[in-house]
Amino acid sequence: MTWLPDLLRQLRRDMLFLVLLVVAIAFAAANPSRLPQWPGLVDWPTIAALAGLLLLTKAVESSGALDVAGRWLIDRTATRRVAALGLVAAAAVLSMLLTNDVALFVVVPLTLRMCRIARMPATRIVVFEALAVNAGSMLTPIGNPQNLFLWQQWNNGFGGFVWAMLPLSGAALVLLLVVAALAFPADTLEVHEQADERVDRTMLVVAAVLYIPFILAADLGHAAWGLLGVALIFLAFRRRVVARIDYGLLLTFVLMFVDLRLLAGTGTVKGFIGGLGLNEPTHLYATGALASQAVSNVPAAILLAEYSHDWRTIAYGVNVGGFGFVLGSLANLIALRLLGERKAWGTFHLWSIPFFAAVGLIGWLLL
Template sequence: MKPVEPPSRWLTWLAREWMLLVFALLAVLLALLDPQPAAHYAYWLRTPTLAGLLGLMLAIQGIRDSGAVQRLAVGVVARTHSLRVLGLTLVTATALAATVLTNDVSLFLLVPLTLAIGEMSNLPVKRMVVLEALAVNAGSSLSPIGNPQNLLLWQHGGMSFFDFTLALLPAAVTMFALVAVLAWCWLPRGRVTLDAGAFDGHRVAWRSAVLSLLALAGMVLAMEHGHALAGALTLLVLYALFSRRTTARLDWALLVTFAAIFLGLGHLAALPAVQHLLDGLDLRQPWIVYVTGIAASQLISNVPATVLLMDRVPDTVLLAVAVNVGGFGVAIGSLANLIALRLARQPGGLGLLHRASIPFLLVCAPLVYLIARYLA
């Protein structure tokens, strides 16, 4: 007979997955109190986004299992002597990757690298992960394909790729400049010190690394062309057949957590009371649009906030600025924050994110508004 898991292990798991439990409970309660047709739940679940996360997680886990991340970490640390310079390098790389490869891809690439560097040096990993969460929100705000809310508003507004990017440039540059200043002030002044064994034992399975990099590139292309589900299922089958270790080590609870978040927040945003509240707002006023976009992002995350507001707001660019700024503040403001914290799994990471990100929002929001409205 299979032994029964001790209760303490289950309690530990429940404590670790508290966010899954909270949003699953929210989704169930709303389903009971406000039943909706099955098509609505299918829409709120956002299957392409979940499929994209699955494919990215598989490819990045394959790269990590190959040892390539650890080898790259050794190379980065060996060429950097200042903790501040190392931190700014990682923050800049995160923001630039988010501009080109989307915010979640950027985090899936840079957070594991940061963790690997932290294992072999005195880099303050927890602070770096918080800074990278801020940087990915700033960097992804520039590009029409940098994050889901920009993609939605770019397609909705009918602007060209270049015009949308140019319109978001002042706000994105301001946000990244503030992140860079915070990184320089928050990171220690000292030099990078290495673990004596940091350069030993980092063998790389190059064939696995190359195949996983190709899988990552293929998944990004599949997502950009609307084939995220097919791409994710293809990778899942391939990794299940040829690399069961990778599929076994995947963070499946993260996928279920995001499914619960999408269902719970999607249903919440569609409640008649929420719609009635929006009906009472004059969304032709720029400052009301800006404040509403940020506030809605803090309550239901910036992607659902975008869906909620984009048919009501005539100024697409201002709404894009608002919901991107709304990614700062509380963790739920942007799903990228939750991905960064989950990838890092640092004790106290959520509290540290809030101690940095909420004051950051209070400084960033008025400054970006002034620049976006009067200096752009």
């Protein structure tokens, strides 16, 4: 339990966690009779999937494999601009196939190691990777949780979903790559630190072998059993990995589910949304994008599905809503937590809010 004091110190400095905690306390004080219902507000499969991914990526990071991979990539990359564009494009493509959060768990640790070896500023690259996974994941029904919900809710077909989202996702990705090319300098990369060539092959192999079964278990609705298996294996032979994952992130997500679902379920919020004229596509689109800024895009999609059957417009709105404020998408929170720099929040909003406005306008024109 030596990690517990470190966790408490981390949480005391985590402003988002503290805000969510204060909101939860306010809800509890206002309606204490609902406290027994709170566990049901948490999407526990999502928490279990997140915990399993944290374990597996921490194992890969601790194995030393990222040091070797980072040095290999640097040796084959000429400039910072090329390196940044490659990482941003990789994040976008992975998010289409592996979901946006999984893409971040793969790309961000690799990015951080590359930046340490070459002494590149990591903050801006990770911010653009967060934007990239939001832009790329909107294309497919398996790219993010809100798309998965809408796909299953209306059974609109994998190909039909991709075709409907292609114009918006394609435009967002093109815009992102253009902005990224302008945002990063073309100066030559210089290696200032030698990568540690020692790799814990056993840990790396175990993490790699467990990865696909865990993803399949989570996809089939058995994330809790997958987490249990992964945790038991690492407890048996590499206990330090279990102790070093970001438990603060897990607690933050639990509070987010509780607070945001309590907020979305209030009569005031429901009455307000019901009076917005959501039968009009532009109203529905704007509501999805703006509501995501306040309650995140997954709860926004679930809430709007109660008022409209226009799944394409809902999908456009909540996916655009992933940009803008950090709460727009859970992927934003994951990226910034993996980065671990408090100043990154300001940098994120400096790029994400204008991008939200630009992609929002594109989505409105496409509708």
